[in-house]
Amino acid sequence: DTEVTQTPKHLVMGMTNKKSLKCEQHMGHRAMYWYKQKAKKPPELMFVYSYEKLSINESVPSRFSPECPNSSLLNLHLHALQPEDSALYLCASSRQGGGAHNYGYTFGSGTRLTVV
Amino acid sequence: QKEVEQDPGPLSVPEGAIVSLNCTYSNSAFQYFMWYRQYSRKGPELLMYTYSSGNKEDGRFTAQVDKSSKYISLFIRDSQPSDSATYLCAMSALKTSYDKVIFGPGTSLSVIP
Numbered sequence: 001d002t003e004v005t006q007t008p009k010h011l012v013m014g015m016t017n018k019k020s021l022k023c024e025q026h027m028g029h030r031a032m033y034w035y036k037q038k039a040k041k042p043p044e045l046m047f048v049y050s051y052e053k054l055s056i057n058e059s060v061p062s063r064f065s066p067e068c069p070n071s072s073l074l075n076l077h078l079h080a081l082q083p084e085d086s087a088l089y090l091c092a093s094s095r096q097g098g099g100a101h102n103y104g105y106t107f108g109s110g111t112r113l114t115v116v
Numbered sequence: 117q118k119e120v121e122q123d124p125g126p127l128s129v130p131e132g133a134i135v136s137l138n139c140t141y142s143n144s145a146f147q148y149f150m151w152y153r154q155y156s157r158k159g160p161e162l163l164m165y166t167y168s169s170g171n172k173e174d175g176r177f178t179a180q181v182d183k184s185s186k187y188i189s190l191f192i193r194d195s196q197p198s199d200s201a202t203y204l205c206a207m208s209a210l211k212t213s214y215d216k217v218i219f220g221p222g223t224s225l226s227v228i229p
Contacts, residue, residue: 004159006159040124040224041222042204042219042221043219045216048216056216092159104150104165104206104217105162105217107159107160107161108159110159
């Protein structure tokens with residue numbers, strides 16, 4: 001299995017809703033990431049999990065709450081979002097470490113989120 | 117100055133042309149260089165990965181890194197309509213054990229049949 005699977009593919013939510021995005025990989029990767037991508041912009045890093053521990057939070061508002069229940073799963077819990085949070089949310093994973101072990105990211109296809 | 121700069125295009129070429137995509141960067145600590153291809157409404161897909169300076173070839177794709185000039189390139193030979201996508205350069209310094217990657221803004225490529 002060489003894929004990162006994200007669900008749902010599309011999500012429309014109101015500003016008072018609570019929803020969750022899910023990401024799964026079975027490649028044995030020990031680093032997992034959440035990225036946000038607006039139209040015609042590069043992905044922007046939100047969170048990094050390394051060995052199931054939160055390693056980097058790029059000053060993301062608390063209405064986004066990540067969770068890594070185990071080495072294969074990554075969730076992003078959403079609450080009280082704003083319309084400007086509408087974007088493509090990408091999950092990625094990578095092998096841990098540098099040098100010959102760093103083969104770049106494997107991205108999922110993303111969840112297209114619309115906040116109304 | 118942005119950490120990674122890339123001409124956003126759009127770049128339009130006829131089928132069969134050689135395409136040259138480029139990025140410049142300012143952080144001399146970057147050691148790992150990647151090119152991703154992103155089709156519309158999809159996640160980025162890793163195309164090429166190189167470490168430090170030099171060239172790497174994979175089929176119709178060649179990646180070049182010149183660390184002395186802080187300049188990387190991706191060449192696509194015999195371009196096909198299926199190559200139409202946004203191409204993102206990306207790089208990493210790996211100062212920590214986390215693979216934090218910085219992306220360029222992307223170049224939109226259209227290959228016209």
